[in-house]
Amino acid sequence: xxxxxxxxxxxxxxxxxxxxxxxxxxxxxxxxxxxxxxxxxxxxxxxxxxxxxxxxxxxxxxxxxxxxxxxxxxxxxxxxxxxxxxxxxxxxxxxxxxxxxxxxxxxxxxxxxxxxxxxxxxxxxxxxxxxxxxxxxxxxxxxxxxxxxxxxxxxxxxxxxxxxxxxxxxxxxxxxxxxxxxxxxxxxxxxxxxxxxxxxxxxxxxxxxxxxxxxxxxxxxxxxxxxxxxxxxxxxxxxxxxxxxxxxxxxxxxxxxxxxxxxxxxxxxxxxxxxxxxxxxxxxxxxxxxxxxxxxxxxxxxxxxxx
Amino acid sequence: xxxxxxxxxxxxxxxxxxxxxxxxxxxxxxxxxxxxxxxxxxxxxxxxxxxxxxxxxxxxxxxxxxxxxxxxxxxxxxxxxxxxxxxxxxxxxxxxxxxxxxxxxxxxxxxxxxxxxxxxxxxxxxxxxxxxxxxxxxxxxxxxxxxxxxxxxxxxxxxxxxxxxxxxxxxxxxxxxxxxxxxxxxxxxxxxxxxxxxxxxxxxxxxxxxxxxxxxxxxxxxxxxx
Numbered sequence: 001x002x003x004x005x006x007x008x009x010x011x012x013x014x015x016x017x018x019x020x021x022x023x024x025x026x027x028x029x030x031x032x033x034x035x036x037x038x039x040x041x042x043x044x045x046x047x048x049x050x051x052x053x054x055x056x057x058x059x060x061x062x063x064x065x066x067x068x069x070x071x072x073x074x075x076x077x078x079x080x081x082x083x084x085x086x087x088x089x090x091x092x093x094x095x096x097x098x099x100x101x102x103x104x105x106x107x108x109x110x111x112x113x114x115x116x117x118x119x120x121x122x123x124x125x126x127x128x129x130x131x132x133x134x135x136x137x138x139x140x141x142x143x144x145x146x147x148x149x150x151x152x153x154x155x156x157x158x159x160x161x162x163x164x165x166x167x168x169x170x171x172x173x174x175x176x177x178x179x180x181x182x183x184x185x186x187x188x189x190x191x192x193x194x195x196x197x198x199x200x201x202x203x204x205x206x207x208x209x210x211x212x213x214x215x216x217x218x219x220x221x222x223x224x225x226x227x228x229x230x231x232x233x234x235x236x237x238x239x240x241x242x243x244x245x246x247x248x249x250x251x252x253x254x255x256x257x258x259x260x261x262x263x264x265x266x267x268x269x270x271x272x273x274x275x276x277x278x279x280x281x282x283x284x285x286x287x288x289x290x291x292x293x294x295x296x297x298x299x300x301x302x303x304x305x306x307x
Numbered sequence: 308x309x310x311x312x313x314x315x316x317x318x319x320x321x322x323x324x325x326x327x328x329x330x331x332x333x334x335x336x337x338x339x340x341x342x343x344x345x346x347x348x349x350x351x352x353x354x355x356x357x358x359x360x361x362x363x364x365x366x367x368x369x370x371x372x373x374x375x376x377x378x379x380x381x382x383x384x385x386x387x388x389x390x391x392x393x394x395x396x397x398x399x400x401x402x403x404x405x406x407x408x409x410x411x412x413x414x415x416x417x418x419x420x421x422x423x424x425x426x427x428x429x430x431x432x433x434x435x436x437x438x439x440x441x442x443x444x445x446x447x448x449x450x451x452x453x454x455x456x457x458x459x460x461x462x463x464x465x466x467x468x469x470x471x472x473x474x475x476x477x478x479x480x481x482x483x484x485x486x487x488x489x490x491x492x493x494x495x496x497x498x499x500x501x502x503x504x505x506x507x508x509x510x511x512x513x514x515x516x517x518x519x520x521x522x523x524x525x526x527x528x529x530x531x532x533x
Binding site: 114124129167176182 | 461463464470490
């Protein structure tokens with residue numbers, strides 16, 4: 001089967017891929033989101049759409065994916081196992097595939113405690129590993145988790161997963177990646193990289209196992225908009241490392257926003273040099289308008305036209 | 308053991324408001340050991356309730372008693388034979404005790420004095436920790452004695468999520484990351500490759516998700532059985 005997803009084609013074609021990220025709003029009004037999507041339409045290969053990120057109720061990832069498809073843009077639908085059981089996850093996958101979604105990113109999801117419905121039940125019927133495997137089996141074996149057959153084969157979907165080199169135990173993180181690949185992950189997007197030394201150490205271990213040859217690894221990059229945002233990520237976002245030196249560098253700059261962008265661009269430049277890194281995932285949440293500038297200044301524009 | 312915590316006095320007072328003759332009934336096993344619903348706590352609760360009613364100028368008659376276990380008919384029967392008259396029983400047992408009492412004494416009003424918390428153990432004096440969800444399909448062999456279903460906030464079966472840092476869970480710094488503990492334990496025992504195999508989706512039907520459970524042992528059942 002040939003790749004159907006643009007992102008997969010870009011990666012298979014050996015190009016350094018760029019994905020963007022859109023966070024759906026806490027309403028059904030998608031005009032701002034569409035505006036952001038449109039503004040980076042020539043700068044990213046695909047758009048991640050977050051799934052009720054940090055457990056806050058928002059328009060569903062699949063709902064936004066439909067809007068994006070109508071604009072001729074390619075979504076990468078994030079699916080967490082926090083809010084849906086296996087019945088719903090498999091059903092939602094079919095629904096999304098039915099209107100043309102081909103990229104899916106499997107995640108565990110932040111605990112509901114962090115969101116705006118902290119009293120809700122955390123589902124976690126499957127874990128993220130099992131979701132990856134379930135999607136692979138639906139596509140490759142034509143079977144649901146139950147073992148029952150799909151009535152019609154799935155088209156070629158592109159299965160993604162996440163990796164967090166900044167979480168602990170560090171010595172296990174590359175092994176967890178290996179497990180996700182064994183489960184069926186074809187591309188990986190990492191947590192935001194601010195601690196490049198640690199990322200490089202992780203990549204060394206990844207290369208030792210030859211994992212970079214089995215999966216496309218995209219480094220997560222987030223431009224820091226302000227000292228406040230950096231401090232917030234440092235203290236409140238689970239599984240992130242934001243070194244103090246980075247914050248000091250921004251604090252010492254004349255134009256702090258510009259410095260935030262410079263750091264993001266430098267990060268991408270370094271990622272391009274690391275063996276085994278196949279692309280970047282730019283997460284400029286609440287600062288979407290800077291994505292074109294980052295992509296251009298990082299030398300990743302124009303995006304490859306593949307078919 | 309089953310760990311419980313006594314409900315706030317105001318809540319208890321409110322649920323007992325319509326009743327004048329009240330029995331505060333302690334339970335002598337789990338909740339005695341976890342210092343929430345034994346003889347001592349029954350006496351304290353009764354005294355506090357009496358004082359409250361006195362302050363409000365309302366009449367009340369309270370007596371206390373403690374059964375070895377409110378979750379077994381034989382102890383309930385011993386008690387009910389000689390039980391003084393009362394309008395309501397405030398049970399300081401866990402939810403199992405309250406319901407067993409209700410099933411055995413259907414004409415009585417049994418009210419819960421505790422919030423049943425979990426199955427767990429005393430970690431240190433004054434601290435109890437949850438370590439079993441009763442899922443009906445034990446996986447402690449895989450992890451050498453640390454339950455990921457109970458002790459991982461996301462009940463993951465295939466290793467730690469991305470929120471684990473410095474050995475702690477993203478949910479709260481006071482919670483150890485179960486998978487970090489499992490990783491360290493398996494490493495120490497030279498069995499860390501146990502984490503390599505992909506654990507398939509769990510069969511939750513053996514847990515409460517399959518509906519309320521009954522366990523039947525035909526070999527020990529009495530023919531006339533209860």
